[in-house]
Amino acid sequence: MTSTSFAPLVVGIGGTLRADSSTERALRHCLDAVERLGGRTKMYGGPDLDLPMYAPHHLERTPKAAELVASLREADAVVVASPGYHGAVSGLVKNALDYIEDLRSDPRVYLDNTPWGVITCAYGWQAAVGTLGQLRVIGHALRAWPTPLGVAINSAEPVWNAAGELVDEAVRNQLEMLAGQVLRGARSFAAARPDQEQ
Numbered sequence: 001m002t003s004t005s006f007a008p009l010v011v012g013i014g015g016t017l018r019a020d021s022s023t024e025r026a027l028r029h030c031l032d033a034v035e036r037l038g039g040r041t042k043m044y045g046g047p048d049l050d051l052p053m054y055a056p057h058h059l060e061r062t063p064k065a066a067e068l069v070a071s072l073r074e075a076d077a078v079v080v081a082s083p084g085y086h087g088a089v090s091g092l093v094k095n096a097l098d099y100i101e102d103l104r105s106d107p108r109v110y111l112d113n114t115p116w117g118v119i120t121c122a123y124g125w126q127a128a129v130g131t132l133g134q135l136r137v138i139g140h141a142l143r144a145w146p147t148p149l150g151v152a153i154n155s156a157e158p159v160w161n162a163a164g165e166l167v168d169e170a171v172r173n174q175l176e177m178l179a180g181q182v183l184r185g186a187r188s189f190a191a192a193r194p195d196q197e198q
Helices: 022-036 063-074 091-103 125-141 169-192
Strands: 009-014 040-044 077-085 115-122 151-154
Touching: 009 022, 009 063, 009 091, 009 169, 022 040, 022 077, 022 115, 022 151, 022 169, 040 063, 063 091, 077 091, 077 125, 077 169, 115 125, 115 169, 125 151, 151 169
Parallel strands: 009 040, 009 077, 077 115, 115 151
Antiparallel strands: none
């Protein structure tokens, strides 16, 4: 298959336990753009991430945790969205990312050579930008490749209307650009694999 016909699987992780949070909306918008550009997606929003605290010495996994790990194992790219809680990645999102430790002995260790897109939402630029930097560092630690663009959203600004629709054109453009960068990275890495047909 050619690089343009390859439909990468992009796994989205993020949100809060509050349904339809701004973080979850932003992630969903980015994943919708991925699908419009020819990718496939799986999304794990806030309720999907309500998992037991990760314990590497306990090998038992709940069905939700096992499904998340299986999807990450198959992922050609990952997009992570976190609120900025007290200037940092939320515990909910960080705990979900800790489950990637289950991939440590895989042929592809952790997320080696996997594009890693990041989105943060916070009431203020300081927390949004600080959290973005933390997610990039986590991606590097997992051997992933953070995209050139990360999207920090200041939720104190009128980004969404009363119906929950994205009305900030700059944010819309950034989320769609992020989708494109994640897909291009996934296709580039796939084309470079020796097992990938051209």
